[in-house]
Amino acid sequence: MLGGAQLNCSHVETKAPPQFCTFSWDLHTMAGDQKVVEGSFMLPPGASNVQVYQGSGFDSALSNPIVICRGNK
Incomplete structure (x- = not known):
């Protein structure tokens, strides 16, 4: 994706509880x-390659995304 950022996540364990996740990502904009x-999101068991963030106007990442998930029992 030119000038954009996209974050996809998976929860491949089909018998585990849903996962409640939060993320933080430091990005550099084209304006400098x-x-x-x-953000936050829920991942159901067996979810694969779910788009959880998409944005435009960025030219690089200043950090790797930090994603923290925990089981939602």
């Missing part, structure tokens, strides 16, 4: 600024 994008 720094922007931290954050």
